[in-house]
Amino acid sequence: MGMVVLKFGGTSVATADLIRMAAQKAIKAKIDGNRVVIVVSAMGKTTDKLLALSGEITDKPQRRELDMLLTTGEQVTISLMAMAIKAAGHEAISLTGGQIGLITDAAHTKARIKEIKTDRIDQEHKDGKIVIVAGFQGVDIEGEITTLGRGASDTTALALAAVLKADHCTIYTDVDGIYTADPRMVPHAKKLNSISYDEMLEMASMGAGIMHNRAIEFAKKYNVEILVRSSVTEAEGTWITKEVEQMESILVSGVALRKDLAQFVLYGLPNKPGIVASIFSAISEQNIIVDDIIQNNDGEGLAACSFTAEHADLAECKLVIAQLAKEHNIDKIICKDPISKVSVVGVGMRSHSGVANTMFNALAAAKVNINSITTSEIRISCIIDPNDGDLALKVVHKAFDL
Amino acid sequence: MGMVVLKFGGTSVATADLIRMAAQKAIKAKIDGNRVVIVVSAMGKTTDKLLALSGEITDKPQRRELDMLLTTGEQVTISLMAMAIKAAGHEAISLTGGQIGLITDAAHTKARIKEIKTDRIDQEHKDGKIVIVAGFQGVDIEGEITTLGRGASDTTALALAAVLKADHCTIYTDVDGIYTADPRMVPHAKKLNSISYDEMLEMASMGAGIMHNRAIEFAKKYNVEILVRSSVTEAEGTWITKEVEQMESILVSGVALRKDLAQFVLYGLPNKPGIVASIFSAISEQNIIVDDIIQNNDGEGLAACSFTAEHADLAECKLVIAQLAKEHNIDKIICKDPISKVSVVGVGMRSHSGVANTMFNALAAAKVNINSITTSEIRISCIIDPNDGDLALKVVHKAFDL
DSSP, rough: OOEEEEEGGGGHHHHHHHHHHHHHHHHHHHHEEEEEEEEEEOTTTTHHHHHHHEEEEEESOOOHHHHHHHHHHHHHHHHHHHHHHHTTOOOEEEOOOHHHHHHHSSSSSSEEEEEEHHHHHHHHTTTTOEEEEETTTOOOOOOOOOOOOOOTTTHHHHHHHHHHHHHHHEEEESSSOOOOSSSHHHTTTTBBEEEEHHHHHHHHTTTOOOOHHHHHHHHHTOOOEEEEEEEEOOOOEEEEEEEGGGGGGOOOOOEEEEEEEEEEEEEEOOOEEETTHHHHHHHHHHHHHOOEEEEESSSSSSEEEEEEEGGGHHHHHHHOOOOHHHHTOEEEEEEEEEEEEEEEEEEGGGGGGOHHHHHHHHHHTTTTOOOEEHHHHHHHHEOGGGOOOOHHHHHHHHHOOO | EEEEEEOOGGGSSSSSHHHHHHHHHHHHHTTTEEEEEEEEEEETTTHOOOHHHHHHHOOSHHHHHHHHHHHHHHHHHEEEEEEEEHHHOOOEEOHHHHHHHHEEEETTOOOEEEOOOOOOHHHHHHTEEEEEEEEEEETTTTTOOEEEOOHHHHHHHHHHHTTTOOOOEEEEEESOOSSSSSSOTTOOOOOSEEEEEHHHHHHTTTTTTOOOHHHHHHHHHHHHHHOOOOOOOOSOEEEEEEEOOOOOOOTTEEEEEEEEEEEEEEEEEEOOHHHHHHHEEEEEEEEOOOOEEEOOOOEEEEEEEEEEEGGGGGGHHHHHHHHHHHHHHHHHEEEEEEEEEEEOOOGGTTTTOOOOHHHHHHHHTTTTEEEEEEEEETEOOOOOOOGGGGHHHHHHHHTTOO
């Protein structure tokens, strides 16, 4: 008997009709001979509405109370999903994070999973039930309600798929797969049949917005195959799997654009050990997520360090940087906001040269100036003027014949 | 150091402003030297909205899943209340029914409290915190989420007041106390300073609508004094306490009118043991709450039995009665819908005669025909034509000089 985990995001359970549609997919999986676990997010914009409520009370909510508040969203969905499956004539039971025994540390609003017990789920499966689990939430060892961070229902689903040794985990969402570029911006973008974990990690961090990195890391670590597909169409979707040989024959799997970034450049840093560490630990203490970091030495003992961060964190970032500037006598700081970042991703890069060249030439031909460049083993990113973003995405996509 | 339980109903926490106002009352109680427990309901119409959601999915939700769904309402309120108190500079913590250790039986949607642990609340009080508890909810010994029935946040509050040996329990609501009659219908109605548990029990069952009977029964059993007062004004409110001697000098404490009733009359019942029992067990199996029951013998071996039930249960009632009529060969059944019921309540009746007389005369003088009569030790009720309801309430109120 197979075991599958199906995860439905907020847009896929936003209304009673959509919940019924999701229930049907789970029932089909059960009839096909699987034990089924469903992981759900809060319905539609519920989490935002709850955050707005808390914002009406205070702009400094305690993290513990935020978790108490936000976990209600998923709890609503699981109960309705159980009702929908039962109404369609099948057995189902809803379980909160605490009830399945998803134990986390005590770091409210960004807790880490420590352990997932499987006895309750196993028992319900033995009783022939479809098990519906509230994503995003857990409890610490004291029974305090915790959350795994925004968007972490994917993490719940992948973690469950790992501990239950599921055949695969299907992520139902509002797109029908992973494309070579965002199809809203590049009409010729093609859907991929498969993509490797590493490529998807780079795509996700570039704002492809389909899955959270943490969930993909989980899947990679435990080798859980993921299928990303639409909750409303029957289109085939994209598999996220470990790297297979044929992937290397494809030079570039996708091109992505981020527009929500700001860039800080700190000039004249004394080039001595510990400086950069002190900067980025100060930033990370404020829970600001830093995107790429670039550092160059000016050859005279001073360094220029630049980093990109999300535009949403700009105000907090500026405060931290101003403080750091005082401490370290940094006299020149530039903040560019917004900037755009265009990236190409592909495991094929490892064994093929010329990818950077193709990308830079395509941008040059379109008269797009490159502000700075960063690379990883399977990614090349160029930071460019925000006005050039859409054009850059299109010309790079075309250059790689995607 | 004192100990007080403050309960805020849905209308008293319907908005962020009202939650802040409620928080201030709790803070004042703390500053006055009390350990404070707050029990809250779901905000405004939240429970109705959640029920509507479930209604969009199915008209036969599983009771367990309904509990999973509805308990989110109170969980939202407790977290926001904790944030509001913290924002006002005081320490607070929100706790679900499960977290305080409110253990119930497994009867979902109408669970009974089996035990309330106090160690968690005691600990939080020792840490100087105001403790905010989600009303209406608990868990069974398996950790399944249960609810105590609609409106049962009052029950949670009184039960907590009992186990914590609180000095009293304040029920904050949208009226400023208990009146001799509904002030919307009898403008001259006067607010009572105090009323006995028994009188309040009769008033509540007559639809005074301020508190649930079960909560008052709890208070009576454990002798917890209740103060009913407004959450938005400083008006003094009404104490619900055990009977004290001075209460007996007042003939009648209040007059009440119910308009939401239907009456069934079953004629020609064979007057033998077990018939009535079988009728009312069939009705109660459908969770139909029967109001008053009247039975008379016709002197020839046949009985006429009538009962009143809420108009909302009419359709289900008719089905049950039709089935019973078949089984017991009852050939004549009359259903009057709607009917009204006017009642006078007062512990003074026990030691004074003439109350019935005064009531019947007042109705007669106003040409209100009495369809049937029931009495308890401290109540007299007359079932009348619905068109006479308002008039009957006014003339009876006046007759007792309230």
